[in-house]
Amino acid sequence: MAIINLALRSMWxxxxxxxxxxxxxxxSVTLLLGVEKxxxxxxxxxxxxxxxxxxxxxxxxxxxQLLLYSVFRIGNATNNISWQSYQEFAEHPKVKWTxxxxxxxxxxxxxxxxxxxxxxxxxxxxxxxxxxFSQGRAFDDVFExxxxxxxxxxxxxxxxxxxxxxHGLGNVGITQHKDKPFHxxxxxxxxxxxxxxxxxxxxxxxxxIHLGWxxxxxxxxxxxxxxxxxxxxxxxxxxxxxxxxxxxKISTFTVQRAINEYEEExxxxxxxxxxxxxxxxxxxxxxxxxxxxSVFVVITGLIGMLTMILSSLNERRREMAxxxxxxxxxxxxxxxxxxxxxxxxxxxVVVGVVLLYALLFVAQPILESQFGLHISITMLSxxxxxxxxxxxxxxxxxxxxxALRAYKYSLADxxxxxx
Amino acid sequence: MNQPTVIQIEKLRxxxxxxxxxxxxxxxxxxxxGERIFIKGASGCGKSTLLSxxxxxxxxxxxxxxxxxxxxxxxxxxxxxxxxxxxxxFIFQMFNLIPxxxxxxxxILPCRFSKPRHAKAIARSETLxxxxxxxxxxxxxxxxxxxxxxxxxxxxxxxQRVAAARALIGAPEVLIADEPTSSLxxxxxxxxxxxxFNECSAAGTTLAFVSHDTSLEKLFDRSVALAEINKAAxxxx
Numbered sequence: 101m102a103i104i105n106l107a108l109r110s111m112w113x114x115x116x117x118x119x120x121x122x123x124x125x126x127x128s129v130t131l132l133l134g135v136e137k138x139x140x141x142x143x144x145x146x147x148x149x150x151x152x153x154x155x156x157x158x159x160x161x162x163x164x165q166l167l168l169y170s171v172f173r174i175g176n177a178t179n180n181i182s183w184q185s186y187q188e189f190a191e192h193p194k195v196k197w198t199x200x201x202x203x204x205x206x207x208x209x210x211x212x213x214x215x216x217x218x219x220x221x222x223x224x225x226x227x228x229x230x231x232x233f234s235q236g237r238a239f240d241d242v243f244e245x246x247x248x249x250x251x252x253x254x255x256x257x258x259x260x261x262x263x264x265x266x267h268g269l270g271n272v273g274i275t276q277h278k279d280k281p282f283h284x285x286x287x288x289x290x291x292x293x294x295x296x297x298x299x300x301x302x303x304x305x306x307x308x309i310h311l312g313w314x315x316x317x318x319x320x321x322x323x324x325x326x327x328x329x330x331x332x333x334x335x336x337x338x339x340x341x342x343x344x345x346x347x348x349k350i351s352t353f354t355v356q357r358a359i360n361e362y363e364e365e366x367x368x369x370x371x372x373x374x375x376x377x378x379x380x381x382x383x384x385x386x387x388x389x390x391x392x393x394s395v396f397v398v399i400t401g402l403i404g405m406l407t408m409i410l411s412s413l414n415e416r417r418r419e420m421a422x423x424x425x426x427x428x429x430x431x432x433x434x435x436x437x438x439x440x441x442x443x444x445x446x447x448x449v450v451v452g453v454v455l456l457y458a459l460l461f462v463a464q465p466i467l468e469s470q471f472g473l474h475i476s477i478t479m480l481s482x483x484x485x486x487x488x489x490x491x492x493x494x495x496x497x498x499x500x501x502x503a504l505r506a507y508k509y510s511l512a513d514x515x516x517x518x519x
Numbered sequence: 520m521n522q523p524t525v526i527q528i529e530k531l532r533x534x535x536x537x538x539x540x541x542x543x544x545x546x547x548x549x550x551x552x553g554e555r556i557f558i559k560g561a562s563g564c565g566k567s568t569l570l571s572x573x574x575x576x577x578x579x580x581x582x583x584x585x586x587x588x589x590x591x592x593x594x595x596x597x598x599x600x601x602x603x604x605x606x607x608x609f610i611f612q613m614f615n616l617i618p619x620x621x622x623x624x625x626x627i628l629p630c631r632f633s634k635p636r637h638a639k640a641i642a643r644s645e646t647l648x649x650x651x652x653x654x655x656x657x658x659x660x661x662x663x664x665x666x667x668x669x670x671x672x673x674x675x676x677x678x679q680r681v682a683a684a685r686a687l688i689g690a691p692e693v694l695i696a697d698e699p700t701s702s703l704x705x706x707x708x709x710x711x712x713x714x715x716f717n718e719c720s721a722a723g724t725t726l727a728f729v730s731h732d733t734s735l736e737k738l739f740d741r742s743v744a745l746a747e748i749n750k751a752a753x754x755x756x
Contacts, residue, residue, distance in 0.1 A: 102631040113619030422617055426685060427604025427632030429597055 103432055107440040110419070114412060118444065121405045125448025128401035129491060130455045132394040133484055137460070139387050141475045146380060149293045150343075150372050152224030153199075154352050157181070157189065157359055158341035160366035164382070167375040170201060170341040173211040173294045177203065180338035185365045189344070192358070194351040197222045199343040202306045202336065207265050210251045212299045214306035214339075220246075222345055225293050235259055236286030242304050242334065246286035250296035257284050263299065265309055280309050292474040304334035344369070398491060402498050405444050409437065409502040413509070420510050433510045437503035438496055445495020449488050453480070525692060525725040526550040526573065530582035532751075533572060542568045544751035545582075548743070552692075555716060555726040557736050560745035566729050569745065570697050573727065574607060575599040587692055604633040608686030608724075612698040615682035616670045622660070625670055626651035626685045636689025643690075654684035657721075658714045676707045683715050690722040697729050705734075712738055 111118040150171050158166040159179035168174040180202075190198040199222055202214035220231050220238045236259050239246055245263055257263065262281040282301060290296055346355060352371065359369035420433050428436075460477050468474050480488075528548040534541045542565045550556050560566045571577040572584050578592040585591070587606060591599055608629065616625045627647045630637040637647070644650035652666070658680040660666075665673070670681065679699050686694050696715075700708040712735065719726045728739065736742045 109619045418614055419617060422615060423628075425609040425611065425615075426628040427600070427636075429600040429604075429632070431597070432632065 103435045104439050104443070106423075107436050107443055110416075110436070111440060111443065117408050117412070121401075121408045121444050122448045122451055124404045125398075125401040125445060125491075125495075126451035126455055128394070128398040129449050129452025129488070130459065131397050132391075132487065132491075133453065133456045133480070134459065135390045135394045136484060136487070137456075137475060139391065140481075142387075143380065145292055145474060147376060148226040149376075150223075150225060151227050152222070152345065153343045153372050154346045154349065155344040155356055155359070155369045156341060156372055156375070157344060157367055157369045160368045163368065163370040163375045164379050166341065166368055166370055167372065167379060169203065170343070171294065171372070173203070173213075173298060177340045179366075180340055181342075181367060182338055182365055183336050185362065185367060186339055186342055188362075188364075189355075189359060190342070192355065194347050194355050195344055196347045197345040199223060200303060200336075200339045201341050201343070202303055202338075203340045205265050205306065205309070207251075207263055207299045208255060210248070210255075210297050210299050212265050212301060212306075214301050214303045214336075216303060219300070223295075223343070225291050225295070229291070231291070231295070232289045233286050234289045236284070239285055239300070239302050239305075242302060242308050243280065243282050244285040244301070245282040245305075246288060246300040247284055248288055248296040248298045248300070249290040251299055252284075252287045257287075259284055259287070265299070265301075303336045303339065307334040307336050398494075401448065402445070402491075402494055405441060405448075405495065406498045406501060409441060409499070410505070413437075413502055413506055416506075417509055420506060424510055430507050430510045434503045434507045437506050438499040441499025441502070442492060442496040445492045445498075448495075449491055453488070522551040522553055524549045525552045525554075525587060526727065527585040527588075528583070529585075531572070531579050531584060532581045533568065533577065533579050541580075541751040543572070543749055545569075545748050546750070548748055550725055550727060552725055553720070553723050555719065555740045556728065557739035557742040558727060558729045558745055559731060559733055559736060559742060560729070561731050564745050565749055565751070566731075566745060567697065569749075570695055570727075570729060573693075573695055574609065575603050601633075604629065605635045606692050608688075608691040608694045610679065610682045610686045610694070610696040610699040613675065613678070613702045615685075616673075616678055618669070618671050620670065622655065622666055622668070622670055622673070622681050623648055623651045625681055626654060626688055628685060629691075630689050633689060636691060638689075640689045647688075650688060651684065654687055654718070655681065657718055658684050659710075660684075675702050676711065679703065679711060680714065683711070683718070687718050687722060687724065690724065692723075692725060694719060694724050694726045695729075696726065698731070699728075700730065700735065701732065708732075708735065709738070 156166060156170050158170060159177060159181050161178050165175060165178075169177050186198070186200055189195060190200075197218055199215060199219045201219075203211060205212040217238055223231055225231075233246075234249065236246070247257055247263075251257065261284045263284060264281050282305070288295065288300075344355070346352060356369045356371070359367050420428075420436075423433065423436075424430075457477065460475060464475050464477065526549060528545050530547075531543055531545040532541050533543040558566065558569070568577065572579060572592075573586065575584075575591040575594065583590045583592060586602075589602060591602060594602055617628070620628070627640075630640050630647050640647055640650040644653050655661075655666070660677060660680055665677070670678065673681065679702075682699070686696075700711055703711060715726070716738075718724075728735075
């Protein structure tokens with residue numbers, strides 16, 4: 101106890117270098133825990149994006165690509181699938197429900213997705229959560245739309261507002277479907293998934309806004325009024341992908357094979373869980389690189405501490421000789437330096453954790469709004485605690501180096517160092 | 520001498536590991552309990568080496584150095600450290616104090632490393648702090664304002680008195696002083712010694728005082744020239 105007190109007083113005497121060392125360790129701890137936190141949150145929010153869906157079906161391409169555009173709204177489908185093919189499998193005896201989706205348009209940078217009521221009924225995220233409306237209801241009419249929470253918030257839309265959809269995915273729509281505005285009839289509750297950034301309309305609406313368009317450009321001669329459209333039969337000819345729920349999980353592979361071997365059209369059915377895993381393992385290289393970097397930063401912090409203590413040793417030889425003369429044994433000198441290193445590491449860890457939480461409080465709303473990444477502020481996990489324990493233990497171990505040196509000094513110098 | 524012997528040196532020979540010649544060769548030398556002995560000698564005659572042997576930092580190549588009938592050369596490393604901490608107080612030439620501790624904390628230090636001295640200090644004044652303040656007051660460091668000041672702000676004379684209080688706390692049997700007055704002026708020297716003597720007699724402490732300054736010699740019970748008892752004198756160590 102006397103030794104720890106002495107170590108603290110001695111460090112206080114060297115406030116500047118000691119506090120710089122603590123800051124270096126604290127920052128490295130904050131980085132390590134922060135990376136760890138973001139990693140975990142990203143992984144779980146990623147895995148929570150879709151659940152309850154047994155198969156996702158799209159035109160034949162890569163399974164990751166299909167997952168990316170159908171669930172994450174990233175990238176584009178290379179091909180659509182025909183309505184006939186969709187109908188074929190929607191009526192398959194083992195299929196309980198399907199959610200057709202049609203992508204390709206956007207509204208001020210947000211993807212527009214055409215779908216049906218089945219989407220609101222069957223889509224699940226975060227294991228069992230169904231979609232809920234914070235305001236309004238599902239679309240009923242062709243020119244009605246339901247917005248994701250973030251779209252509504254970011255663009256300040258409320259029920260009853262008019263939304264114009266542009267063709268293609270550019271933020272500034274070169275060709276906007278201005279002649280056919282949509283009414284906001286519902287806003288979904290926040291889900292923490294790409295769904296929050298999606299504008300939902302009916303499949304018929306997607307057909308409707310493309311009526312009178314040929315080859316992607318509007319033809320004035322083909323201008324049709326919205327009322328005329330309502331009279332028309334808006335049967336979609338193609339969709340981008342569809343999600344499948346089966347009557348029984350056991351038939352998953354049977355149905356998957358049936359879809360993959362479908363002769364009329366080249367289709368691909370994927371298991372969302374497997375594709376998520378595959379996608380995550382691709383991303384985990386970057387994620388692990390980050391972790392490795394932060395581990396190295398921690399090591400750098402500890403080496404900085406070692407440098408600080410070692411360089412202080414020479415000027416502290418007298419201090420140690422005095423301690424020896426008042427009865428401190430070499431083991432006490434050894435303990436003094438080991439506890440100094442350990443204390444610096446421990447204080448660094450505590451400051452680092454405080455800093456982490458301060459940063460989380462500041463960064464949470466920013467991450468949420470800018471990157472759609474929800475970081476919940478929770479207690480440190482057992483894993484985090486074991487990381488911190490390892491850092492403190494490493495601090496003590498690093499302290500052995502100057503401690504051994506001081507131990508040797510104190511044996512050689514005894515009590516008679518005179519400068 | 521009817522007082523028991525506290526320091527006893529017999530047939531001591533010592534040389535540093537790589538040196539060829541002995542630094543010390545002392546046939547017989549003893550100091551009685553409560554005696555105040557002045558050991559004089561020019562620098563380089565082996566004074567510091569003698570003190571390191573008395574303190575058990577170095578051990579004799581042959582012969583014995585006994586303190587309180589314990590041959591400290593024969594004690595193992597950590598036992599020797601314990602023995603020194605329990606029975607010997609030291610005052611050095613200068614830079615005796617730990618700069619980041621207060622005056623009182625500096626004085627208390629030996630009690631942190633020695634249970635017997637801790638016990639003796641408590642027996643005397645109930646708390647370590649009270650005993651430290653008592654000793655400091657006896658050494659004429661009474662000013663309350665001084666107590667709270669950083670030890671680095673004290674004058675050299677004040678610092679040496681703090682060091683003396685520290686060497687005396689817990690009443691060790693032996694006090695070894697290595698040129699403690701050499702950085703003080705003449706007046707300060709005598710008053711420092713007077714205070715030191717008072718405290719030594721009050722605690723029955725044996726004082727071995729090493730200095731090259733022969734003007735202080737007359738104040739001591741006995742004076743010994745190291746050159747006279749050391750047969751290896753004149754050989755540079």
